[in-house]
Amino acid sequence: MSASSELQLSRFLIPTTSGDACAATLYCPGVERGPAPCVVMGAGGTLTQRDGIPDYAERFAAAGLFALTFDYRHWGESEGEPRRLLSVPRQLEDWRTVISHARDLGGVDPGRMVTWGMSSGGGHSLSIAAADSEVAAAIALVPMADSLAFSLGRARLRVTRGALGAAIRQRTATVPAAGPAGARALFDEPEALPGFERLAVPNGWHNEVTVDYAGMPALYRPVRHASRIRAPLLVQLGERDAMAPRRAVEMSAERAPHGELKRYPIDHFGCFWSEHIDNVAGDQIGFLHRHLSWG
Numbered sequence: 197m198s199a200s201s202e203l204q205l206s207r208f209l210i211p212t213t214s215g216d217a218c219a220a221t222l223y224c225p226g227v228e229r230g231p232a233p234c235v236v237m238g239a240g241g242t243l244t245q246r247d248g249i250p251d252y253a254e255r256f257a258a259a260g261l262f263a264l265t266f267d268y269r270h271w272g273e274s275e276g277e278p279r280r281l282l283s284v285p286r287q288l289e290d291w292r293t294v295i296s297h298a299r300d301l302g303g304v305d306p307g308r309m310v311t312w313g314m315s316s317g318g319g320h321s322l323s324i325a326a327a328d329s330e331v332a333a334a335i336a337l338v339p340m341a342d343s344l345a346f347s348l349g350r351a352r353l354r355v356t357r358g359a360l361g362a363a364i365r366q367r368t369a370t371v372p373a374a375g376p377a378g379a380r381a382l383f384d385e386p387e388a389l390p391g392f393e394r395l396a397v398p399n400g401w402h403n404e405v406t407v408d409y410a411g412m413p414a415l416y417r418p419v420r421h422a423s424r425i426r427a428p429l430l431v432q433l434g435e436r437d438a439m440a441p442r443r444a445v446e447m448s449a450e451r452a453p454h455g456e457l458k459r460y461p462i463d464h465f466g467c468f469w470s471e472h473i474d475n476v477a478g479d480q481i482g483f484l485h486r487h488l489s490w491g
Contacts, residue, residue, distance in 0.1 A: 203257045210297045212269060219273035220266040221245060222301065223257040229491025231483065233308035234262040234298050238291060240315030241282055241340075242392070244272030244375040248468035250301070255477045256445055260490050262304050266294050272400070274362070281406045282382075284343075284416045291324050297330075298367075308332045308488050312480075314467065315440065316340040319418040322448055326421035326428065333487050334429045338464050341419040342444035363382050364367065373405045384439040391465030395481055419444040422451035429447045429455045429489040430474060432467070439464040456483065 204224040209217035219410055225232060237254050245265035253263035267399045269276035280457075291311075299306035311334045313321030319338025325334035340346060374388040375381035382405055383389075392401055431449040433442065449457035458479055460472060467476045 201313065203254060208360070209275075210266065210294055212242075212290065212293050214269065214276070214286075216269045216275035218266050218269060218275075218294060219292060220264060220297075221250075221253070223250075223263040223265070225255040225257050225260045225262065227260070228303060229260065231263055231303060231305035231308075232260060232490045233488050234264055234301070234304040235310040235312045235335075235484075236291070236298055237263060238287075238313040238317035240263075240317050241268075241287065242280070242405055243272075243315070243317075243395070244400050246272065246397050247395050248270075248316045251311070251322075251468065251473055252477055252480075255481065259481050259484075261310075262298075262301070264294065264298050264301075266290065268428050270406075280319070280402060280404055280405045288320060288323060288334070291320055292328075295324070295328070304479070305490075306330075308490075309391055310335065310484065310488070312337070313340060315464065316343075317341070318417070318440075322422055322425065322429075324363050325458065326418070326424040329426060332428050333427050333484060334425060334449060335432070335483070336429070336445075336468055337432045337476070338440050338462075339418070339431065339448065339479075340440050341417070341448045342423075342441050343416040345441040345444055346439075370404060370406050371405050373401075380423040383439060383462075385444055387438055387463040387465060388437075391463065393467055395468055418445075419448050419451070421446040422455065423453070425452045425455070428457045428483070429439055430458065430480060430483040431455060432458045432460065432479070434462040434464055434466055435459055436461065436463040436466070 206222040256263040267274040269280035311321040314337040318336035323330045372381040374383040380417040433445045449455035
């Protein structure tokens with residue numbers, strides 16, 4: 197989907213407590229009808245705001261919503277060294293910073309903030325919604341809801357051991373984000389490398405991750421906090437997804453007091469392909485229409 201000529205985009209930097217800024221893009225609805233909800237959109241852990249997310253942000257803006265996408269520190273157009281550092285605590289801090297900034301944007305209704313995340317960003321959407329009682333709705337798209345279950349793969353255990361050894365030596369380790377089965381990479385599922393490569397835009401995704409033991413997500417389990425999400429929650433599961441542990445995805449919707457589960461015949465990246473995106477995004481907009489009100 198190409199952006200409508202009526203849609204307005206604004207790019208800016210959001211300062212963080214570390215001094216490094218997060219690069220953000222605000223997609224504004226073409227016609228203002230009073231304060232509108234804002235969907236804050238977080239990418240998967242090794243992706244950027246340019247990798248597939250604009251297709252969703254444009255649809256939200258066309259429906260009359262604000263959409264705010266951003267890159268985590270160390271990734272994409274954001275600041276931070278070393279580059280492509282994977283740190284769950286830092287990414288969650290970035291979410292909180294961006295949401296706080298979004299609440300002060302002109303035209304945005306601070307009482308109708310929505311968290312939206314894909315893959316590990318979907319796990320973050322769950323975590324942030326559980327911790328922030330003022331979040332009005334949450335969407336978790338093929339979420340990594342249980343990193344402990346995910347980390348039990350043999351290749352990932354080797355990465356974790358390597359990160360621990362690097363931490364002991366007081367340095368970080370760099371590994372491929374994706375590779376063939378059995379590779380020393382974060383993801384070795386059959387859909388991983390082809391999916392990343394098909395999704396990547398020029399100067400966007402890189403097949404490289406910098407890891408350190410303190411920031412490794414092995415014990416990060418957003419599913420454990422789903423029961424604390426008081427806002428309406430939409431969880432979207434890929435029936436052919438070999439990357440996100442399925443039972444944790446299902447349990448996230450089951451445990452949330454106002455959880456809703458939708459299933460699609462897609463793998464982990466299928467939500468971005470043209471044959472599925474209208475259906476997946478349409479369900480998201482329909483969900484928000486049911487639970488939020490805008491002009």
